[in-house]
Amino acid sequence: MERLVGDGQQRSLMRARFRLGDLPWIRRAVYACAIRVGLNGGRAENLVVAVNEALTNSVQHGGGVGEVVLSCDPQRLVAEITDEGPGPTGPVPQEAPPVDAENGRGLWLIRELVDRVSVRRGPGQTTLRLEVALKSSPASG
16 A cells, blocks of 8 residues: 655555564564665664564553554655553653663663654554664664
């Protein structure tokens, strides 16, 4: 499915409902999509780790199930992970949590691995949006 968005084409690459047992095939599918749209191996692997962390958070904290959607336009690849959980209570951390903290590393790790992270909360659901630039720039390495 392709649709016009702003000044470029946005293409839907993948949409899937998931639960814990689905994570291995979703990781493989995310990697295949990332390579297909032009991310190099290292950046594609970083995206897979970030998406896996978000999926795992959804399973653990968001009701055990969720939906992942991958899309791209000429500038970026976007992964949106939606679940029925409340989502994080604060902003995406800019620094690593203290080594003795019991949790809080997931969102920080995701932020380290992708170019942009945002959280959207709606009635009964939370969506984590991860963006990776397709073309290298000073900001995206």
